[in-house]
Amino acid sequence: MKIAVVGPGALGCLIAASLKGRTKEEIWLLDEFPERAKKIARDGIKVDGASGTGVTRIDVTANARDIGQCDLVILCVKSYSTEEACKAIKGIVSEKTGILTLQNGIGNIQILNDHFCPDRIMAGVTNHGSTLIGAGHVKHAGKGETTIGRADGRVLGAIRDVAGVLTRAGFETRVSKDIDSVIWSKALINVGINALTAVTRLRNGALIEHEECRQVLRGAVQEAVKVVKRKRVKLSYDDPIQKVESVCRATASNVSSMLQDVLNKQRTEIDFINGAIIRHARALNIATPVNEVLTNLVKTIESSYEKEARG
Ligand code: PAF
Numbered sequence: 001m002k003i004a005v006v007g008p009g010a011l012g013c014l015i016a017a018s019l020k021g022r023t024k025e026e027i028w029l030l031d032e033f034p035e036r037a038k039k040i041a042r043d044g045i046k047v048d049g050a051s052g053t054g055v056t057r058i059d060v061t062a063n064a065r066d067i068g069q070c071d072l073v074i075l076c077v078k079s080y081s082t083e084e085a086c087k088a089i090k091g092i093v094s095e096k097t098g099i100l101t102l103q104n105g106i107g108n109i110q111i112l113n114d115h116f117c118p119d120r121i122m123a124g125v126t127n128h129g130s131t132l133i134g135a136g137h138v139k140h141a142g143k144g145e146t147t148i149g150r151a152d153g154r155v156l157g158a159i160r161d162v163a164g165v166l167t168r169a170g171f172e173t174r175v176s177k178d179i180d181s182v183i184w185s186k187a188l189i190n191v192g193i194n195a196l197t198a199v200t201r202l203r204n205g206a207l208i209e210h211e212e213c214r215q216v217l218r219g220a221v222q223e224a225v226k227v228v229k230r231k232r233v234k235l236s237y238d239d240p241i242q243k244v245e246s247v248c249r250a251t252a253s254n255v256s257s258m259l260q261d262v263l264n265k266q267r268t269e270i271d272f273i274n275g276a277i278i279r280h281a282r283a284l285n286i287a288t289p290v291n292e293v294l295t296n297l298v299k300t301i302e303s304s305y306e307k308e309a310r311g
Contacts, residue, residue, distance in 0.1 A: 001071045002026040010130035012076035013138040017045040017056040018169040034062040040136035049140035069094040075101045079272035086115040105272025124148030125186040146171045149179030185236040190273045192221040192244035194258035195294040205252025219290035265305040270298040
């Protein structure tokens with residue numbers, strides 16, 4: 001199988017290095033920045049942590065033409081770059097290419113559907129924890145399950161093959177018939193945790209140690225639950241508040257991905273997390289004051305990095 005991983009962030013690097021190191025497939029990494037692509041091609045991808053420590057040499061390019069048509073394209077770019085990534089991968093996607101999004105948040109499948117035939121689109125969620133230390137250098141904080149599925153719920157040979165390849169690469173993967181449930185179930189966790197860590201600059205565990213903060217977390221999740229209920233999406237857990245709080249405890253020392261973005265003065269995925277809840281809620285006439293405040297605060301932080309006061 002010829003596989004292109006798109007986006008050399010923490011997850012993209014980890015998956016590309018794992019696929020290259022542990023399977024016999026032809027693996028490429030597609031980067032949008034030529035200089036960074038050259039650096040990663042020269043130095044390889046360095047992974048420290050749960051899957052061991054090592055450097056994996058890999059084919060990296062910023063020019064999709066170098067890759068040619070693939071059997072599988074795995075999208076790992078930030079959600080706000082999905083639209084751009086769709087344009088960039090046009091040349092490596094044929095009518096037989098599978099496209100798998102493992103991105104965060106709600107809305108990526110819809111963007112992919114606008115660009116490619118929905119029949120070839122797969123989506124998934126991975127619970128592997130990873131942090132980018134520098135270009136091509138990732139810390140693999142912990143292993144977790146990966147779940148993929150087709151939007152139409154069909155379990156065909158092709159998706160089983162993809163799950164098989166990922167599992168061989170060390171990403172234990174199962175196939176779900178209800179990928180919407182998997183994506184919304186993960187998104188609700190991010191709705192409760194990510195923006196609140198970005199605003200307070202607390203680690204995940206601290207969010208529930210402060211009663212006022214815990215109330216905000218609960219408010220954001222409760223609004224999202226109303227949306228999920230009206231959309232008739234079935235969550236993979238019974239008690240969403242309890243679930244989000246248990247993730248806070250289980251990942252207590254994590255600096256969430258959104259807090260990492262804010263600390264690195266980067267754009268965040270707020271539009272695809274709390275922002276997506278607001279959009280879906282608006283269409284259903286559901287009020288989302290907590291998610292609106294969180295979204296507005298994170299957007300203010302994003303647009304004012306240069307103006308931050310220093311002590
Ligand atoms: O985005 C993240 O950081 C993670 O999805 C989670 C589960 C919030 C843990 O930090």
